[in-house]
Amino acid sequence: MYRYDEFDNTFVRERVAEFRDxxxxxxxxxxxxxxFKPLRLRNGLYLQLHAYMLRIAIPYGELSPRQLxxxxxxxxxxxxxxxxxxxxQNLQFNWVRLVDMPDILDALADVEMxxxxxxxxxIRNTTADPYAGAAFDExxxxxxxxxxxRQWSTLHPEFNWLPRKFKIAISGAAEDRAATExxxxxxxxxxxxxxxxxxxxxxxxxxxxxxxxxxxxxxFLEKQxxxxxxxxxxxxxxxxxxxxxxxxxxxxxxxxxxxxxxYREEVExxxxxxxxxxxxxxxxxxxxxxxxxxxxxxxxxxxxxxxxDARRETDPAFAGWLRNNAKPHKVPGYTSVVVSLKEPGRTPxxxxxxxxxxxxxxxxxxxxxxxRVNYTQNLILPHVAWSDLPALxxxxxxxxxxxxNNELLGDLICCxxxxxxxxxxARSIPIAKEIAKRFEDPERQAEIGQIRLNMSGCINACGHHxxxxxxxxxxxxxxxxxxxxxxGGSPKDDASIGSIIGPGFRAEAVPDAIDTIxxxxxxxxxxxETFLDTWRRLGAEPFKEALYGAR
Amino acid sequence: xxxxxxxxxxxxxKAGDTVQALTANRLSDGIVVYLDGQGGWTEDMAKARFAExxxxxxxxxxxxxxxxxxxxxxEVYPIGVMIEDEGPVALSVRERIRAAHKTTLTKDWYDxxx
Numbered sequence: 001m002y003r004y005d006e007f008d009n010t011f012v013r014e015r016v017a018e019f020r021d022x023x024x025x026x027x028x029x030x031x032x033x034x035x036f037k038p039l040r041l042r043n044g045l046y047l048q049l050h051a052y053m054l055r056i057a058i059p060y061g062e063l064s065p066r067q068l069x070x071x072x073x074x075x076x077x078x079x080x081x082x083x084x085x086x087x088x089q090n091l092q093f094n095w096v097r098l099v100d101m102p103d104i105l106d107a108l109a110d111v112e113m114x115x116x117x118x119x120x121x122x123i124r125n126t127t128a129d130p131y132a133g134a135a136f137d138e139x140x141x142x143x144x145x146x147x148x149x150r151q152w153s154t155l156h157p158e159f160n161w162l163p164r165k166f167k168i169a170i171s172g173a174a175e176d177r178a179a180t181e182x183x184x185x186x187x188x189x190x191x192x193x194x195x196x197x198x199x200x201x202x203x204x205x206x207x208x209x210x211x212x213x214x215x216x217x218x219x220f221l222e223k224q225x226x227x228x229x230x231x232x233x234x235x236x237x238x239x240x241x242x243x244x245x246x247x248x249x250x251x252x253x254x255x256x257x258x259x260x261x262x263y264r265e266e267v268e269x270x271x272x273x274x275x276x277x278x279x280x281x282x283x284x285x286x287x288x289x290x291x292x293x294x295x296x297x298x299x300x301x302x303x304x305x306x307x308x309d310a311r312r313e314t315d316p317a318f319a320g321w322l323r324n325n326a327k328p329h330k331v332p333g334y335t336s337v338v339v340s341l342k343e344p345g346r347t348p349x350x351x352x353x354x355x356x357x358x359x360x361x362x363x364x365x366x367x368x369x370x371x372r373v374n375y376t377q378n379l380i381l382p383h384v385a386w387s388d389l390p391a392l393x394x395x396x397x398x399x400x401x402x403x404x405n406n407e408l409l410g411d412l413i414c415c416x417x418x419x420x421x422x423x424x425x426a427r428s429i430p431i432a433k434e435i436a437k438r439f440e441d442p443e444r445q446a447e448i449g450q451i452r453l454n455m456s457g458c459i460n461a462c463g464h465h466x467x468x469x470x471x472x473x474x475x476x477x478x479x480x481x482x483x484x485x486x487x488g489g490s491p492k493d494d495a496s497i498g499s500i501i502g503p504g505f506r507a508e509a510v511p512d513a514i515d516t517i518x519x520x521x522x523x524x525x526x527x528x529e530t531f532l533d534t535w536r537r538l539g540a541e542p543f544k545e546a547l548y549g550a551r
Numbered sequence: 552x553x554x555x556x557x558x559x560x561x562x563x564x565k566a567g568d569t570v571q572a573l574t575a576n577r578l579s580d581g582i583v584v585y586l587d588g589q590g591g592w593t594e595d596m597a598k599a600r601f602a603e604x605x606x607x608x609x610x611x612x613x614x615x616x617x618x619x620x621x622x623x624x625x626e627v628y629p630i631g632v633m634i635e636d637e638g639p640v641a642l643s644v645r646e647r648i649r650a651a652h653k654t655t656l657t658k659d660w661y662d663x664x665x
Contacts, residue, residue: 026622027579033625047626049649051581097580347654418645419654427644429654481644 001062001370002147002292004112012109015116019043020102027099042122044115045101048422054093054101055118056108060128060146060170061089061373065360068371070111072356078104083356084420085341085349087413087464088167089127089373090118094420116154121162123153123234127169129177130372133295134336134382136328140189140197142172144290145226148281151289152227159234163241164249166234167206179375181205181214181495182467184251185233192220199226203233203263204255205495207461212252213495215260217267224286228278232271236263296368296383301333305387318393320442321404326389333386337367339379339396340403340411344436347429348414349377358399366392375464376413378406408445409453409518410436413464417457417474418481424457426474426481431455431510438511439518448518451531452491467491469531470517471498472510483510487517487543488535501540502548513547520546569631569642570601573611574649575624583649584624590614592624596650597638602629 004012019039026036040046044055056071063071071091075083078100079093086092096104108114117124126146133141149168153159159166171178172189180186186202199221205214221229237251240258255263312319325338339359342348351359359379363371366388367381374380384392396402405411412435415421417428432455439445454468458475465471471486483505486498505513520543525534535543573586584592585599593599602608608629615627631642641647648654 029622033578033619047576047581049645050583050652050654051576099579418648427648479643 001064001143002059002289008112009109012112012114012116015043015114016102016105016109019105023098023102038120040098040101041119042116043101043105044118045096045098046119046422048094049418049420049424051095052098052101053420054096054104054115055086056091056093056113056115057118057125058089058091058113058373059150060126060132060143061130061375062132062143063371063373064111065363065369065371067111067113068356068360068363070107070113072353072360074104074107075356076353081354082350082352084347084416085351085373085377085379087349087375087377087415087462088125089130089375090125091373092416094416119165121164121166122160123149123156123162123166123168126150126153127167127178127183127375129171129173130374130380131177131327131336131382132172132372133293134329134331134334135173135175135177136330137174138172138330139174139191140172141293141295142170142178142187142189143293144286145187145189145223146170147289147292148227148286149230152230152279158231159238162234162238163243164246164251166237166251168230176491176493176495177374179464179467179491179495181493182207182211182464182491183214185230186214187226190220192222196222198222201229201233204252204260206250206252207464207466208250209247209459209461210250210253210256211461211466211497212256213497215255217260217264224280224283225275226281228275228280229267229271231278232267232274235270235274236266240266296370298331298334298368298383298385301385301387303332303386305389307390308386311390311393317397317402317404317442318390320446321393321402322389324404324406324408325402326384326386329383331383335384335386335389337381337384337389337392338374338406339381339401340405341378341401342405342411342436343400343403344410344440345433346400348412348432348436351379355399355401358395358401362392362395365395376407376411378411404442405445407450407452409439409448409451410445412436412453412455413468414455415457415463417455417463421457421462423460424474425459425476426457426483427507428455428457428463428472428474431472431474431483431507434511435514438515448522449530451518452489453514454489464491465489466497467495468498469535470514472514475504477504481507483507485510485513485517485547487540488532490532494532499540502544516546517543569633570603570639571608571629572596572599572601572632572639573608573615573627574599574630574646575615575618575627578622578625583652586611586615586618592618594652596632596641599632599639601632601634601639 025031169178169183170187188200201218202214327336368383372380414432418424454464455472456463456465467489473484489498587593588600
C-alpha cells in the first residue's frame with residue numbers, strides 16, 4: 001500500500017497543528033461557531049444528534065493492521081469503544097469530544113491517516129473495488145489511480161470550493177463492485193481497441209433526492225490523460241454548476257439539465273484548449289506510485305485442501321461462510337475473505353475496538369497484512385490461503401465475525417439514521433436489526449439467494465436505498481416515521497434506480513412487508529432467476545398485489 | 552438559526568397542551584443538554600426548566616444566548632415536551648432519542664409514538 005513520503009508527513013502534521021490552533025481559538029472565544037464550523041467540517045468533524053462525529057478517510061478502503069489497531073485505540077480512548085464503517089469506505093466515530101480532536105488527529109497522523117476532505121464541497125475520498133489487486137476478474141489494479149487522484153485532489157486550489165461535494169469511484173475489474181454508476185464520476189478500467197488499458201468515463205450518477213445513473217461521457221480515455229480530463233470535467237462543473245440551490249448543485253443536475261451531449265462538448269472544448277498546459281502525470285511519477293501497489297509475494301499454496309473439504313462436509317455454518325464469504329482470487333490457492341459486520345442483532349457496519357484488533361491480528365497471521373473496507377460495510381482480507389480458511393473461520397467466529405451472509409439478505413446496508421444523524425427523518429438501525437432477526441435462519445437466506453437490501457433514514461440516501469434490489473427509505477410524515485419501499489434497484493453493471501412500490505409502511509410493519517416481497521419473488525421466480533431478473537420479467541404487479549391486495 | 556432548527560421551533564410552538572424546554576449541545580464535547588432552572592445546563596431532561604408561555608421562553612432564550620456567547624453551548628433550540636406522570640417526555644422521536652443519550656431504542660422501539 002502507499003506510504004507517506006516526507007512531504008505527505010509534513011503536510012498532515014502541519015494540518016494537525018493548524019486545527020489544534022483553530023480549536024483552541026474556538027474554545028477561548030477568538031472564533032465564533034459560524035467561523036469555526038467550516039474549519040471543523042474540513043477536518044471531518046460534524047455536530048450530530050448526540051455529540052460530535054468524526055469521519056476518518058480510509059483512502060480507497062485500504063488499511064494496514066497498524067492503522068486498524070490505531071483506530072481501535074482511538075475508539076477505546078476517545079470514543080465509546082466502537083466505530084462505524086460507512087458506505088464510502090470511511091470510518092466514523094460518533095462520540096468524540098472537541099477538546100480531544102487535536103490529539104485524535106495526531107494519533108491518526110502517527111499511522112498516516114487524516115480526516116481532510118471528508119466533508120465540505122470538495123473532492124472526497126475516492127472509492128474503489130475492495131478486491132483490488134486480488135480479484136480474479138481484474139483487468140488492472142485501480143488503487144494506483146486512486147492514489148494519483150488522492151494526491152491531485154487534496155487541497156486542489158481550483159476545486160476546493162465546488163458548488164457541492166464531489167465523489168469519484170474506480171473499478172478495474174470486469175464486474176463493478178464499486179457502484180461506479182452512482183458516483184459524480186465513475187471510472188472503469190477497460191481494454192481499448194489496441195489492447196491497451198484506459199478508462200471508460202461516466203459522469204452525473206448519484207443518489208440523494210434526485211437519483212441518476214451515470215452517463216457515459218467517453219467510452220475510452222487513454223490513461224495518461226486522466227488528470228487533465230478530470231480537470232476539464234471539474235472545471236466545467238465549477239463554472240456552470242448551480243450555487244443558488246443546494247438541492248440542484250450536484251453535477252448530476254448539471255449533466256441532466258445540460259444533457260450529456262452538451263456537457264461533453266463543453267468538457268472536450270476545455271480539454272482541447274487546456275490539456276497541453278495541464279498536469280497529466282509524468283510516467284516516472286506514475287511508476288513511483290505504482291511501485292507501492294506491487295502484488296504481494298504469495299507463496300505457492302495448494303488449490304484444494306483436505307481440511308477445508310472435510311470441514312465443509314461436516315459443518316454447515318462453515319460451508320455457508322465458505323460459499324458466500326470466500327471470493328475468487330487471481331492467484332490459485334488463495335481467496336479473498338469477507339469479514340461480515342452484519343451478525344444478526346448488531347448495527348450494520350459497526351465494529352468494536354476488540355473486533356478491529358482481532359481483524360488486524362488475523363490480517364497479519366493469515367492475510368499478508370492487507371485489510372479492505374467494502375462500501376457494503378464489511379471488512380475484507382484480500383489475500384488468504386485456501387488451506388488457512390478453517391483456522392481463520394474459527395478465529396473470526398470467536399469474535400462474532402464469521403457470519404456467512406455476504407451478499408445475502410442479512411448483508412443489508414444501513415445508514416446511521418435518526419439514531420445518530422442530524423439530517424435523518426427516521427430510524428434505520430432498529431429496522432435493520434428487526435429484518436436481520438426475521439431472516440436469521442441461514443437456510444432461508446440461502447434459499448432466497450443473492451439479494452441487495454439497502455436502507456436510508458432520509459432522502460440523502462447514505463444507505464443507498466435507490467440501488468437496493470429492495471430499498472427502504474425512512475420519511476417523516478406529519479411526525480410519524482414511515483418507510484417507503486422501492487424495488488428493482490441495482491448498484492452493479494446493470495445499474496438501475498428502484499421504483500416505489502406503493503404507500504409506505506409503519507416501522508413495525510416493515511419486516512412483514514419485506515417477508516411478503518421475498519416470498520412473492522420465491523413463488524414467481526424461474527429457475528436460476530435472481531430477484532432482479534424476476535422483477536424485470538414480471539414488473540411491479542405481483543408484488544403490489546401481495547403487499548396491498550387486501551387493502 | 553439554520554432552517555432545520557427554525558422548523559423545529561415552529562413545530563414546538565404548534566403543539567398544544569405542552570411545555571417547552573431549550574436544548575443545545577455542549578461546546579466542549581457536543582453532548583446534549585437542557586437549560587435548567589438555575590441557568591445552568593443539565594444532561595437530564597427531567598431537570599430542565601419548562602416554559603408554559605412565550606414570555607418565559609423568551610426569558611430562557613436570553614439566558615441561552617449568553618451561554619452561547621460564553622462558549623458553553625451551541626445549536627440552541629426549543630423542543631415541545633409533554634409532562635406525564637413518570638416525568639417529562641419529548642414530543643418527537645428525534646428528541647426522545649437525544650434525551651436518551653443512546654442509540655436504537657431497541658427494547659421498545661415499536662412503542663415510541665410513530
